[in-house]
Amino acid sequence: MFSPRGPSLRELAVQALSSVEDGYDLLAPKFDHTPFRTPGSVLDATAEALRPLGPFGRGLDVCCGTGAGLRVLDPLCGEQITGVDFSAGMLAQARGARPDVAWVRADVRELPFREEFGLAVSFGALGHFLPAERPALFAGVHRALLPGGLFAFPLSAPQPVTSRWYWMLLAFDLAMRARNTVRRPPFVMYYRTQPLHPILDELAAAGFAVGTAPLPALGRRPGGGPLCCLVLARKAG
Template identity: 75%
Template structure:
């Protein structure tokens, strides 16, 4: 799963016993050589689904990590692209890889209420980050993203279709979540990363409560499962325009 340039087992263990912020600071120099980086196929499928809705003006990558989302935002946005993350280590890697973009260190649960995070962006995206937020924290995240978007702006993110109940992947992901819950019950600081807390129904309720109108489209470029379901969907949460 890891290339020779990726982290060692010991480095992963140290990261897993750290806080989310400190863990990603430690992992940052080798993050792009791990399977945790958002796959290019998922980024490209997202860009393909968004392309008919654009072009867009300013773009925002929420929880940007090392900047993989620039693969989507760069071609779609005609103006400045900004990434925001609370890990200084991940932002350092993003700046090196994409010096033309703007990188801001901030907690996505408490985005600044002034400056560039108030009605400034036309498109916001996030990739692979929702599992780092407890359900009780997502309302603040979604409220901040809505505030950062201009009226009519779009918040988009992909969701992988959950595996069938009882399948090997179902038990693997459920087992991972269980291990994380046990880890966080007995060890401090907590490391929040859960696969089973970002279900579409709950996200729809939370995004609607935050003032978005939400639809989804299948990510057909990812293919379909044996049961015919698309392997992923793109959530499209629109901030209503001014009346």
Template identity: 70%
Template sequence: MQALSSVERGYDLLAPKFDHTPFRTPETVLDATVAALAELGPFEDGLDVCCGTGAGLLALRPLCAGRVTGVDFSTGMLEKAREAHPYASWVRADARALPFAGGFDLAVSFGALGHFLPAERPALFAGVHRALRPGGVFALPIGTPPPVTSLAHWVLLGFDVAMRVRNLVWRPPFVMYYRTTPLTAVRDDLEAAGFTVTGVPGRFGILLARRA
């Protein structure tokens, strides 16, 4: 049922069990992000873009002295996030049209880029840029692509091919691709949105984008 649904409906259905699946952001990625950001603070208010059930709040909370907010377009995911993190604020919105302006010092997003086609990234990044105060930072961990000789490479390629075939023959589409977000292309889109971008070397390929 999830696979034949829209992205929004699919995540509404998945929400009750999402934290028990491999798709939930692992602690290693959250910890690496906190470590990369710790020296750039202090931060006041933080935003988790495409927050899902709220795992990213575990990274925002120790970094931000003020309020922390999650935004997602799945009602089901937001309901689980509210249960797990009652101290936070939650907003239902499409990340391609974020309803914020200059209210945050730090934004993060974990594992969501595959749900946006490359042509949609400029709107996403422009919205994050608009949501940040001058000097604000957007942290975007992106997994390093596995080598072509690895099993993981072919598994991800096979998944993307299967998704493209599914979206050709079935509506509504379910956008989720693993091979549409190379680091260089994402960096270029961030810079086009007005960010100054630096990278943190390591397994997760964390991009740090600062608004001037």
């Protein structure tokens, strides 16, 4: 799963026993050589689905990490792109690769923007927020968007109980909950806390008009439905 340039098991263990912020600061120099970086296939499928809805002006990558989301924002946004994350280490890696982007360190539950962006995206970040924290995140993104602005992020369909991924993700979440029971500060990262319909309801409560678009390029479930969809949340105006 890891390239030779990726972290060792010891480094991953140290990260897992740290806080979320400290853990990503430690992992940052090798993050792009791990399977945790959003795959190019997901980014390309997202860009393809968003292309007919653009072009957009200024773009925002929420929980940007080392900047993978630029692969989506670059071709769609004709103005300044901004990435926001709370890990100084991840931002340092992103800034080194793309000094032309505005990299901002902030807690995304308290985004420091108001009506600035036409498009906001996020990749692989929702698992870092407990369900009770998502309303603050969504309200901040809503506030950061211009009237008519769009917030988009991919979301995987639930794995069937017969899938090995179902049991792998369940085991990971149980291990993380056990870790957070006995150690502080917690490391919040859960894969099974992101059901589609509650998230759509939370986005609607934040003031968005919500919908989804399938991402068929990422595969289909045995019943024919897409393995992944793109959540589309539009600010009124």
